[in-house]
Amino acid sequence: MFGSHRAMGMALCLFAASLPVLAADLTISNFRVRGPAGGNDEFVELHNGSGAPLDVGGYALLASNASGTTGTRAVLPSGTTIAPGCYLLLTNTASGGYSGSVAGDLGYNTGITDTGGLAIADGAGRLVDQVGLSSGSAYGEGTRLVSLGSGNLDQSYARIRDAAGNVRDTGDNAADFVLQAPSQPRNRASACSDVGLSVSVDDAAVAEGDSGTTPLVFTLTLSKPAPVPVQVRVTTADGAATVADGDYDALDTVVRFGVGDTSQQVTVTVHGDTTVEPDQDFAVHLSEPSAGLAIAKGDAIGGILNDDAAQAEVFQIQGSGDASTYVGQPVITRDNIVTSVGPAGFTMQTPDSRDDRNRLTSNGVYVFTGGAPQVSVGDAVDVRGTVVEYYGLTELTGARVTVKSVGNGLPAPVVFGRDTPSTDPGHLSCGSTNFECFEGMRIRVDRGIVDRGNQRYGKDPFAEVFVSAGGTRSLRSPGVPFGTAAPDTHSGVWDGNPEVFEMDADALGAVPAGTGINGGARFVAEGVMSYDYGDYVFQPTTLRILDPATLPRPVDDPGNPHGLRVGNLNMLRLCDTDGGNSQYECGDHGTPTQAQLKLKLERLSAYIGGVLKLPDVLAAEEVESQAVLQRLADQLAQDYHVTYSAHLVDGHDPSGIDVGFLVRADRVRVEEVTQLGGDTTWVDPATGQSGFLHDRPPLLLEGTLLDRNGFSFRLLAVHPKSRIGVDSGTDAPRNRAKRFEQARDIARDVQNLQTDPKSAYEPLVVLGDFNAYPFTDGWVDVVGAIAGTYDDSANLLNLGGNIVRPALWNAVQSVPQNDRYSFLFTEQLGAIQGYARNGSYDSGRDVPVAQVLDQALLDRLAHRCFRRFQYGRGNLDAPDQTQDDAAGYGDLRKAIGVSDHDGFVLDLACPGLSHSRQ
Template identity: 25%
Template sequence: MPSKRTARIGALTVATICSTVSAVALTSPAQADAIRIHDIQGTTRTSPLVGQKVTDVAGVVTGVRTYGSSRGFWIQDLQADGNPATSEGVFVFTSSKPTVSVGDSVTVAGTVTEFVPGGTSTGNQSVTEITKPTVTVVSSGNAVPAATVVNAKSVPGAYAPEGDTAAGGSINGLTLDPAKYALDYYESLEGMNVQVADTRVVTATDPFTELWVTVKPRENATRRGGTVYGSYTSQNTGRLQIQSLGAVADFPKANVGDVLKGTTAGPLDYNQFGGYTLVANEIGALQQGGTERETTRKQGRGELAVATYNVENLDPSDSSFADHAAAIVHNLQSPDIVALEEIQDNNGATNDGTVAADQTVKKLVEAIAAAGGPTYDWRSIDPVNLADGGEPGGNIRQVFLFNPERVSFTDRAGGDASTAVGVTKSYGKAHLTVSPGRIDPANDAWKNSRKPLAGEFVFRGKTVFVIANHFASKGGDQSLHAQFQPPARSSETQRHLQATAVNTFVKEILATQKNADVIALGDINDFEFSDTAKLLEDDGVLWSAVKSLPKSERYSYVYQGNAQVLDQILVSPSIRRSCEFTYDSVHINAEFNDQISDHDPSVLRFRP
């Protein structure tokens, strides 16, 4: 899953930059030949005046940010140059709380700077700013420049131009073409007062007081109101992040499918955690869309139900056990086998060498029974301390829950953190050498990452091999809105090695028993159309069952306005050929502002 943020104040990305405190100076108004905002912004992403000092830059204040470490205000020029590629707005970074108000007519002197949110290593685009400012208030109470309307008609269908190979793939130096590319269009409005109207929410309100809407309601729409990310070339150009310049308490608590009815307006900013963002002075009224949590159907007597569920760093101190239990019992209908990801050790993130997670699992098992579910048994392998990535000290791992009244677990001793599970043959059938066991744990593919947990189960006399996975996260990848186009996905390298290792192990099972029932599932941290999935499926030994769903229903995670697949259940040919399996991505978390995990669980039902 994408890496978590480490610092926020209110709704604002915390950016570190040094600047002098702004001052209100009593100087004369701007002269006719002074530098104007569109001169500063220029026709590319970076200012032609970067590093230069400018004076008497005139504009009307359209928004004031008084919180966080990126305090400042936006100004917009009333005298546009008529060039659609040049923005008429700019952010004035003051560091301290600004002393101006919306509607003030001001002139600004300062240094033109290109600030990269998150730092240059992120590959993000930069924000053109005036720093170390001296500000003159010429008059107050002026009308704010009319907001530019951003809608389905104004935003182009193409997302971004191809980067300049001579510049390492950067689009920074390319002349903006706002009529052709969405990222160019948004850049041409950077710092300007913009508005959207009657926009549908496509990412629920998060703990950082932000949400995402779409201005293109028909763009790759789901039946529940989201926007599906279905390929690397369909980035969904209508997505736009919304933050607020108002009080946190007044920000709407929205779910996917809700609508911000009426006008949402304010300056267009750019930040590390979403790119172009409408920072609203005015937010439309929340109209609820009625999106409800899904419940899958109960498995039949002869059906084996196998689920995967990332419970997001669950440890005994969490308050979400009852909620997770209710989800497993009621929404998932008590699957026979549940592969859990992100089970933390018994003291969570406390980094004291603890690796056992029996208290964490016991608390969940008891909560499930209390919610009316079965009394699950469980199997897992404790990792080596700090060797499997995740939250430092948390020692996350995969755990198998299974209902002993429906399915049995075949225990074979010897499996531990460093012992590799193998495949043997007995009476013509494949068996694991240790169960539970870990796949090739010494392989560099699993360095600082979770090792797959393999287990041998028996349902109604038939053996089923289940491999629980939690592949390396997407941390370090360049964002869709990066200055480098197409953006680099550096984290894929490790996932490709991991996929190859799992695929190789499945091939060993199928080489031993051609018709073996094998399921590889979990938080794959990659899409069903990715090369990671293709490597898992190599030679047809596995197939991602999410592809049995219509494209508009393929998602288990919602990120920056895109509903996408990260969690997958892949099946061997014997299961796929049976044509008696059903797959369901059960939407109980990813679309909701009160989620207990950022992932939706998935369930596969089939007849072994």
């Protein structure tokens, strides 16, 4: 993350892990993450334990789940203050949120996980206080609290108070909090606590020096002026720094405060040396307070900052592992070449003449300067700084930079292409990872292709794109994912596309901020490789887009005006406004309002009319009712003056979605629409109960093309069970079995249609969202079973011989390889791909995978009539922000992002087929 960085605190953070950082003034004094109204019935109470007003403007409420994934829930507005001894109440204002009678002062609208944790960070991002409800939470101190559970009870965790009225903050959550029932939150209007007389000690750090002694001064602060003389004992204790090694002199003294005093200081003597070593620390502890004095923060960290630097080459600093062995140490590295300059730092690389020729070590490194660097690309520089791993990125901080010469040639870039990064997860480019050995180095991409348009991240609406360097998109291939416990089959193993990486195009100014880049775009680029919160990120210094893959990209106009054009589109839950006509709500975000449905219909109309070019028949998936499908037909009539009739038969899907057809009345006469398999049952192996096999039974349309070259035809629309929970999990056997039985039942229907006498003169097409690839996933080949190409040796479940004979032909085979996709799914593939490392914030590698789910299978007669098969592009390749913006467009761009599938159009022309129904 070269383009946006954080302000570095003092180097004390390098050794602070040895002791908990305790809050002297601001604490989380009471909280709950679930209440009587449910999971969002939450509050977080903050308390100012100091004797002065506390400015908390810019402070943030943070939350973590039980896996360590964190996020910001609220940032306190500028000017927010908490009076001495008083409170600030933050409440969840989302639906089903805070229900207490004490009003919240400020709100947030994203809940905190029941088994997670929460924290308060100051404006610089430093944690002030934190509480954990599980061992997996990223936040917590000492022994974590027990979760409040899933019961909707009026209870919370409140801090224990001492005799002086001060909240307890020992750095151990279990010792500091007690369960409170009922909850008793306090807000700004609540009575403030009496801030008793207490003393706190602050952390301190000092550079050790090369020789002699250096004073390290600690400040002891009272919560208010002392009304009477008081005293406290101050002692030191070894940490990484020890008295025995001569790092510092032990201290054991009594500090006295006179009447009216508010602070005193004590000094620890630190000894300098020239030994290159990590920063060290020791502890300062307060004890034995006199009567009337309490200890608010009784532990501090004394930091001894090593200022002796080791001479090292960049590749030595980087090393061959995930993290540098020099972490925490000052280093000097000389005569390296600046290769990129960002707003808060720069990269530099070893000249080619000093390259160590070790493929496992990187020759580049990032130098964090905190502001605009005073260097230029091509400068040769000496840099002295401390090595840190910032969320996995090796960098030098606290840097002192000396420019030795300018205008030098740059080190040769590593060329990413067909074989680099590796496409084999068993033999990654950098040993255990695919990118770590390129971190900070120059990279050139000559045949780049964008696998996924810009993500939206935080305040960046056009963030990173995913790319491949070898000219081939990130496509799904046969077999189970690499690392999955594979069945003993010949299906093969899908490698997970380890060569895919992210590109942050505007990080170094290669494109203006806010530039959208579409999936499928082709480019050439040069830049540097970075690492950003769990993902390796290529940051180009130059970027040239060769083909922008403009969206939307409609299918071609009809090639034969006398042929039949058959389309298909998964409509992403086209739901009506009646929320009570199915077991579960049809809409992913609840039942749509009339306004939301109107907009959805307008956007679908734009896609069907402008992108798919008004096919004669359109098979539709994920439609709730014939009435709402007819409303779409009415919208098409309004927008394009073409009359469609709607056909749909209800099935058994718990959320009410079904398959249907839209048919152009001017082009096709509908002879019959029949649901197949609607009454077919199976015995669920998970429950032993009998139930309907097909949630969304296939729908057969028999029709006749009204044209001088017209012919009769049959279309079978299908939408089998999804692949959710197929690769792993306790429900995987059940999910595989149901998909298999559905495919086998559809295959019987297909074979019956093929053996019907009509097959001699009526082309048959099986089409829809198959929720399956055009090949086996290693468990079940759904499409192969329906098409008659099933191979028992390549699947876990055996069909025992193909049912469909002769086999159907998949029209997807006519599409160029890079265009074979109709759905984009982000798979998390874990440590095997070289991304998961450095702790809980980074649990695995996300890979956008383009896959074919929407397909058309043709019998022999339909295959002879086949002319063309095309996907209409408008949904999968658009940046996230572009999809959201599209709803407001008045032109064809309104169609962008209306579904999570791209639809297709199949062209058939059968001039020699004279038969049609009369």
